[in-house]
Amino acid sequence: MTTSAIAVSGLRKAFGDKIVLDGIDLEVGAGTIFSLLGPNGAGKTTTVNVLTTLIRADGGTAQVAGHDVATDARAVRAAIGVTGQFAAVDELLTGQENLQLMVDLDRRGSGDGGRVVADLLERFDLVESAQKPASTYSGGMRRKLDLAMTLVGRPSIIFLDEPTTGLDPRSRRTMWTIIRELVADGATIFLTTQYLEEADQLADRIAVLDQGRLVAQGTPDELKRRLPGTHVRLRFTTVAELDEAARIFPEATRDDEALALRVPSDGGTKSLRSVLDRLDEYSAGAEEFSVHTPDLDDVFLALTGHDTAHDTEAVAK
Template sequence: MSLAIQAEGLVKRYGATTALDGVDLEVPTGSVLGVLGPNGAGKTTAVRILATLIRPDEGRALVGGRDVLRDPVGVRALIGLTGQYASVDEDLTGTENLVLIARLLDHSRAQARIRAAELLERFGLTEAAGRAVKTYSGGMRRRLDLAASLVGRPELIYLDEPTTGLDPHARNEMWQVVRDLVADGATVLLTTQYLEEADQLADRITVFDHGRVVAGGTARELKRQVGGQTLQVRPTVAADVREVARILTELTGIVPDADPATGLLTTPVADPALVSTVVRRLEDAGITADELALRLPSLDEVFLALTGDRAREEVPA
């Protein structure tokens, strides 16, 4: 497995604030790593170090095998960065913005116009190409921003909170754009505060909190890692709730949560095989259930368990 990004022990301090406190990251070539974390977790700081925009105080990072400190120019040639805040010029048109960047990257005037038109087409911006960016919607701006980072055909794309502030429709469009990039073979490092986004797009997820990596793995592994699975049972007859609760307590050693409004009983289970025992005991007792399901915790629950309540308060709804 070749690694597009390999970082070890990254530390970055701003006065009394430790933005990164010893972060390791690995991104296999051709994969999507989702860096998930609440406000101030250190996501942008990590991206900026990997983009050679700032230097770490400690640690080292290789991007495409090139050292960010010793060969920043080499690193910059490999990457495209779409920052958390728009970087395109509001007063220029979509075409003008992209042509300007292509010219900076040494394309001829003719090549620059061709590349700009290709990218505008790809991101559904052809119709708006001749309009000033200040007339664009939020989703159009983010797409233009992403297009701008792709002018130089980077192998590695950094997307810092690409959908923050977008409505669900624009977010879905952006997700599709990212999926297309990945299908074309790009390696993507994506930061996000949205669990669902990481779940949808990332092969692996690294969770940041307070400048540290607090968990990592696939979405499935993370869900497993936190508190196993949950069994939910809802007896058909409301009067059976007490008896079902008694059976569950006996089998798991834990008193289940009962929702009086819905009659739903919820209990953590360490061993999934327990479910068949529960089914048998209910049968023996002549109790039927409308609902009986074993589920993994949602990524939201995982995030909350890993980063504590602070995260929930700061994650936008």
């Protein structure tokens, strides 16, 4: 595989007279976590469905693991794993039986299916519940079992479509740890999520999709720096120190209750150095120094005009 696990150019898809994907371009580096964000109906799930060969695009090209999704779908499927929005486990079977079923269906199996099942049960902390029906599992356990089933074929690229929706905070963070471990082992993750904190915590790069078009791409920090509002916060120990700093930075906003000053900044090294140099020039000092930037919620709202609350997406109509 090349350094690009996924490469998309000019991808288009329409359902009837509704354009769902309007010529999107994106690239996902091998061994990274890429997160696709967007409001309801933006085309996130349609993008995943095209890249996983579930539906065909109307135009453009897409390569996954070096294979064209339109002309070499079999090779693409052999390289990927897909975990959808809802856990696809058989509730009548035990956790172990669900995994064994996937092993039996995997034509590329090494022959030691029992070892594969045992390793996955241990890796996902499901050993104690392995003999229990999946219907008795909690939401977090079902999601872990679902992801474990996806890994039976040892995919190099894993598509996770809102993998933590409905999980409690503890289960969500457990899933984050598992995702990071998968990448540490060499996997590439393509993640869609309704939780911007999740994208911020996990993703190496993020793309924001709105009305079928990519409106922004970059690292989480790069996206947050696109918005005004970044500032350096200086906190002082006395009112006199605050007054002196306010004279040094007349453009700043002061918070008398917190003895703090907010100095506009782009967050870059040159801007930060300028703030420190001005303090040093007047022999002034601050008790605390920190940089504050807009969060991804601010970015999302500015780019799409949509609130991120309850941002779930069914398959595009």
